[in-house]
Amino acid sequence: MSAGLGFGLMRLPKDNESIDLGQTIEMVDGFIDAGFTYFDTAYVYEGSEEIAGKAIVERYPRDRYTMASKMASWKVTPSFTAEDMFRTQLERTGLEYFDYYLIHSLQDGRDKEAEEKGCWKTAARMKEEGKIRHLGFSFHGGPELLDRILSTHPEAEFVQLQINYLDWDNPIIQARENYETARKHGKRIVIMEPVKGGLLASAGKGIIEDGRAPEMALRFAAGLDGVMTVLSGMSNMAQMEDNIRTFTDMKALTDEERKTLSKVVEAIRSEGRIECTSCRYCTKDCPRHIAIPDIFHAVNDLRAFGEHNRPRFFYSSLVSSGKSGRASECIKCGRCSKVCPQHLDIPNLISKASEMLDKAE
Ligand code: SF4
Ligand code: SF4
Incomplete structure (x- = not known):
């Protein structure tokens, strides 16, 4: 097993509404001191590229880390071209080149948008100029589209995919099929959401030994062939220390542990949990300012703990x-549904949430 741990800079600790630089620096130092190097940000992770500049680029020699970032085709306009975006990203981070650069989220029509808006062409040119070392893309769609994109763009050297043990055989996410498609094309894989936005970190109560749920989820992801990095969107030191421990002493899952994970999948499915990863993409354009992931969190708590007042107070x-x-x-x-990478039927789920939460008040 040779997969490394990557630090996803998407869920950084916050001080009120902005990212907490002090805590981020502490985490970055802990990560680099433990011998890890891969950081992952994106144009659309608010404040994240700037923080990467302050906490990493300004403080470490260039050979101590590798940086990945992503181009958001949906933010490219005639007056803000793909190249403008790329140059903005270099400015925000203070970098001269990205080690890994991805076209972001190529599903739901964004594959066509990325072609039409010149994202691939721009990235290829930046690579020729030495401003990108390795080019790839991230993806939340299905295997047929993935196969098409990989056939059209053999220059993609790696693919970032959502893979975790809960989604492995999930017919909506199709993690196994996507993984097999990427491997068929000989691509290396970066895994995102190995603990499904934290959902698997607290899964399996009474099935998995206390405190071992995140470790087992990470070992499932890291144990797949061809995986170069497993990203974890770490939000505090405790999570980071846990993850570092797992990757420093990485072991393949035993058959017994795999059986345990199958039982956890059954338990989650029977609870009817809403499998939201709290990415918050859906909240940006909601005309009613509904905090969708927080409401789903309350619903999941109600389902897990029965009639309990805490989720209602929340x-x-x-x-x-x-x-x-x-x-x-x-x-x-x-x-909201149009941008949900988990393909959730949000209006319907929110309507059910309303029955559970509004009517009970
Ligand atoms: S459908 Fe989604 S975006 Fe529209 S109001 Fe409802 S929660 Fe908000
Ligand atoms: S509902 Fe979907 S888009 Fe919204 S936070 Fe959850 S996973 Fe993300």
Whole structure:
């Protein structure tokens, strides 16, 4: 097993609304001191490229880390070209080149958008100029589209895919099929969401030994052939130390442990948990300012712990503090579902959440 741990700079610790630089620096230092090098950011992770500049680029020699970032085709316009975006990213981070550069989220029509807006051509030119070392793309779609993109763009050297033991045989995410498609094309793989946005970190109570859930999820991902990096969107030192321990002493899952994970999958499915990863892409354009992932969190807690007041208090305070519109205010416009990488039917789920949370108040 040779997969390394990557530090996803998407869920960094916050101080009120902005990223906490002090805590981020502490985590970056802990990560690099432990011998890890791979950092992952993106144009659309708010404040993340700038923080990468301050916490990593300004403080470490260039050979101590590798940096990956991503181009968002949907933010490219006639007055802000793909090249403008790329140059902005170099400026934000203070880098002269990216070690890994990805065209971001090539599904739901963004594959065509990336062609039409010149993202691939720009990236290829930047690579020729030495500003990109390795070119790839990230992807949340299905295997047929993945196969098409890989056939059209053999220059992609690696693919970033959502892979974890819960999604491996999930017919919506199709993690296994995507993995097999990428391997058929001989591509190396970067894994995102190995603990499914934290959902698997607390999964399997009474099935997995206490405290071992994240470790087992990471070992599942790292144990697949051809995986170069397993990303973890770490938010605090404790998570980081845990992850570092797992990767420093990486062991393949035993048959017994695989059976345990199958039982956890069954338990999660029978609970009917909403498999939201809290990426928050859906909240940006909601006309009713509904804090969708927080509401799903409350629903999952209610389902897991039965009739309990804590999730209801949580929901009431979200609404009364102005951090969320009521679930009942959803107008079913569907903007949220269009951008959900987990392909959740959000309007329908929000309507069910409203029945559980609004009517009970
Ligand atoms: S469908 Fe509802 S939750 Fe989704 S964006 Fe529209 S109003 Fe917001
Ligand atoms: S886009 Fe989907 S996965 Fe992301 S926070 Fe919203 S509901 Fe959850």
